[in-house]
Amino acid sequence: MITGQAAGRSGATAGSRTPHTDWVDDVLLHGPAHDICLVLDAEVDRQSLRASVRDQQKALEREGLRPGGTLALQLPPSLEYVALLLAGWRLGAQVILLDHRLTEAETERAVTHTDPQLLVSTREAASAMRGFHRVTPEFTRRPEGGPARSDHALVQLSSGSTGPSKMIGRTADDLVTELQRYSRLDGMPQSGEQLMVLGSLSHTWGLVGGLLHGLHAGARIVLPARTSVRGILATVADAPVPTTLLGVPAQVALLASVERPPQLPRLVRMMTAGGRTPAKVARAFTERYAVPLSQCYGMTETGMITMDLSGKHHPSVGTAVPGVRVRAENGELLVALPRSPYLGDTSPGRWSDGWLHTLDAGEIDPETGLVTVLGRLDSQVSIRGLKVDLTEVEETLAGLDGVTEAVVLHQDAIDAYVTLAPGVPLPRVQQELADRLASFKLPSRWYVLPRFPRTATGKPRRDPAVLRAAAA
Template sequence: MLAESAAAHPDSVAVLDDRRTLSYADLLDGSRRVANGLIEKHGLRAGDRAVVQFPNVVEYVEVLFALFDAGVLPVFALASHSAIEIEDLATRSDAAAFLTVDAFGGTDYRAHAEQLAGARPSTGDGRPFATVVAELGRPDPLAAIRSSNTASTGRSGAPSDIAFLQLSGGTTGAPKMIGRTHDDYLYSVRESAVICGLDESSVFGVVLPASHNFTMSSPGILGALYAGARIVMVGSTDARTVLSAIAEHAITGVSVVPPLVTAWLDSPEAGRHDVSSLRVLQVGGAKLAEPVARRVPDLFPRVTLQQVFGMAEGLVNYTRLDDDFERIVSTQGRPISPDDEIRVVDANGDELPPGQEGSLQTRGPYTIRGYWGGGAPESFTADGFYCTGDRVVRDAQGYLTVVGRDKDQINRAGEKIAPSEVEGVLLTHPAVRDASLVGVPDDRLGERTVAYVIPATAAADAGEVPGEFALRGFLREAGLARFKIPDDVFIVDEFPTTAVGKISKKDQRVDAAGEAETPADEAPADPLVADHLLADIADKLMIDPAALSGGIMLADSGIDSLQLMALLDKWRTAGAAGLDFETIAQSPTIDDLIAAVRQAGAR
């Protein structure tokens, strides 16, 4: 593919960063000389695996195609992976080499190489383990690796051979390794380039980690090279860096994850840069909430938003560039190929009709049938469908709307809650920039719901950050069912994120579980005084305590049995150990309820 693009566009710029610029001819020649150097100087062989850890720099693309030409399978680590994680990848893939840079952005990658070399002095067949470090401060960072031989090694193998090992996007345990073949991956790349309108006039800005599947192939780096386009490596994800890079290089397309979109929309940099060159803003990696999607024209008035829903295991869905705006903002697209098979199934595995929510299964021309090394066989059905773990709704036209993950669905006292629904309503609040809902284990409810909210910058600057009462009241007024309103709301400055910038709900769950264990010295000095008890009841009713009259009949207050049980647990912990449910449930008024609690606590 690269040779064909270089023949058609030899003098066109293929890839650049703030240090180097390579034409297509430069890239082809340089990658072939690196390929021969890896064979001649480091003893690599066709079929070997090599862990690759590069930031967003030009050399990444050279090394990538060098490995393809040498028939060596890249194992794609992320730049944010630690030395311990790199060692694990090298061990599980039985790698023969580790390729990286000396240092970038404050990270000492050479130290990763030295640690790995110490842990793996030789390969499984007794050859020395190779560590290859690009010296980014030199005019040619790969000079020490290159051979004088500019011919192709001819060792890249057959189209149906595995080309590389990508990492799964799972959130638990070590990532599974995905073997993608040359033909299945390039099918996806070629079709994606067409769907996304890439051609030789396109300029693709690489904002997300270069080795991530989304950045690589949807249509990404490989799609840009296939089309003869230009690639610009952007050194950071902050709004100033990205928006100024769009203006400086006339970037026409970028691929990002939802948290970056919300951050850019809310940034003071919005509107300060000429971003009129941008034609397509792709958002994927996680669902883009509809309220945020509707705000995209505020920052990019000439851009076409394109939602992307895909996975490293294969299936990719796009909204099309000519779809109407409502479809673009409300769905995550339809599959690339007419031969992609989609099943939406219930808990029993029975297929559901369009319009009903269920678990997504898929089979198709570029979706794997099993993980490399045979891991996680439970992820595949007996008839070869991959169980994605996503919960979706498919419409009659085949467009998918992502509801969440099977593991993200919250079961609160038997009621099922889709986090994306609650998050979507929270995002319609003018003072909310971003929102995330997670479920946390609870002895009484099974799971309780916790919402994390980042306030909009303007609201924070004006001292108008909405509190828990206000936000829960907003959700109730928006018509959200009572059981879907979060049990707790935390106002935070930022969300924890994964290596590729997705919100880490795993970390939020851990944080929320920790918040439930309030240290004794932080608890109210006297939690059973009347004012505190009234505030507890008002909290469950989602109203201001000042608006709650103690004389109101308990039956007329709107409080339900689950809420009373939650209060019972809290008050027992606070000192009313002898309190029972019958006593509080039969209290005629709010004042009577408070009196019963205080009597049980002897306060």
């Protein structure tokens, strides 16, 4: 039998190893029984969702999971995923989210790293173009796994786009506080509206900004049958109530590529996070759909930091949301956190004296409070004694006609990795870049990729070896 510690209650303190459980009923599952809260292949009301959660909680208990135990959940977006996630929390277990798109080798490393007592996954292949799935969860007991070593309700792995993934924990109180911040933002979907979630439900933006906010606010959470452009637009066209899209920059670019989209009178806005949306993509989206493109800046470690729901402040990412403190120090953005979010070994100094180092270069306007993210700190390099901001080079390159995506890195020289529109010659792109940037900022080596390899969250991989292999 999987053993843990005694069940906790609301208001658990730091050092307690069992997250409190009543927040699931009070914050996420509350509301009129017949209100529709999820829309997949059929509508799911709150009464049905509560029943599914209770059933899955019994299934977890039959597998020996107890309060203070550890559950790794690796399922594609589905009713089963949502019910098991809430059931694990309702039981008082620590839930570790593993992206269903990880390879077998990546999954094995993640399970070894997080060491859960119970793994819930599925053998059924998940289609990359489906927004939801029907799955049969499989339960794998791990007698060698350990109980929770902290009071974190949620454990996630960082994307690993620039290095090894880190284990990041968030308490139930932290999640509830963030949901309250979302609910106070004018323009976030509320009761009587729907939120179509295109981002991953196992990562912070889709999970908290999408699924958990929708449940908390009483909005309908919609997962489209197909995540192709046609599937997304068809789902929006059929929407019975005002609809907000929640996705990532790659999905913004996908929708912006449609030159003549259909009329979508129910579309209210699109919200994006998880990276910078190139200016030309943002302009194309707003011109084609005539709705705001809202930008959220946040981290797995902190959740939402800033939000620009108006979409008017690009390239700034808005002001810090109420309750979040952010400052710039030596060109780096720092966010106030009462304790380190990291579990296990991590980079020393990443968190200290109540402040998390984001490793993002940025600045804050002293008059307006607007935050501008200038790229990663490691994007500042020296070329022949002259300072070059690789983010500037990358964004200038990505803004050229014919360049669909770009990553610029530096090892012993500046390397440019690009994907090009059909028929666009590389020499033309190189010349246009040379017309816009000083010669010392220009890439020395160029690699044309058919497509960018991506992390599980959809971000382009930034490992030079991986990118060169893709180009080859």
